[in-house]
Amino acid sequence: MRISAKPYDWPHDDSLRPETTALIIIDVQRDFTDPRGYIASLGYDTAPARALIPGIAALREAASAWGALIVHTREGHRPDLADLPPQKAWRSARLGPGIGAPGALRRFLVRGEPGWEMVPELRRRPGEVVIDKPGYSAFAATDLALILAVRGIRHLIICGLTTDVCVHSTLRDAVDRGFECLVAGDLCAATEEENHRAALATIATEGGIFGAVARAAEIQLKLAR
16 A cells, blocks of 8 residues: 655555554644643744644544554653753743743643643543653654564654654654654644745655655545555
């Protein structure tokens, strides 16, 4: 089975199977989608991110019914901020209160706080995996690579937030580790629309240097067969 995508139908061969596939939902958390959360505190509109939630929920349903592994990621830091690099702390505080500062959803991007939690529509279900990460790539300082290896996963379908940062960081890391990746382009968003478009275009450059990009409808159509 192959999914209609750009710049090639994915995967490159006919090896797609549910037991070797994972859907990775990147950082669909309240701090990134709620108008009272961290991203909003930096002055960005969270409406584009919130608009993705029903579509991501539908893709999760399709992938789960097909038999793929469902993986959620959450970006956040220890309550004592011991895992927050100084440069990241400095940068976040330049535009707003900063990581760890108090807000309407309590401390921004801190593990255990309401803003750090996944949106209610995408809360973990039995059998799904949650990866808590302190950085941008879901592979950095986590056990994601081990979990995927244990399951025999080779194909990754990726969606979520934000296209140019955590989605791209995870995607690039995955490609270097030998995974073949597909990004659901219309189920990703960035703080700047121009960055979103450029990030998707970069995936498909050089014949698909970072994999392929597809619309969610095309993915769900094939998974339903």
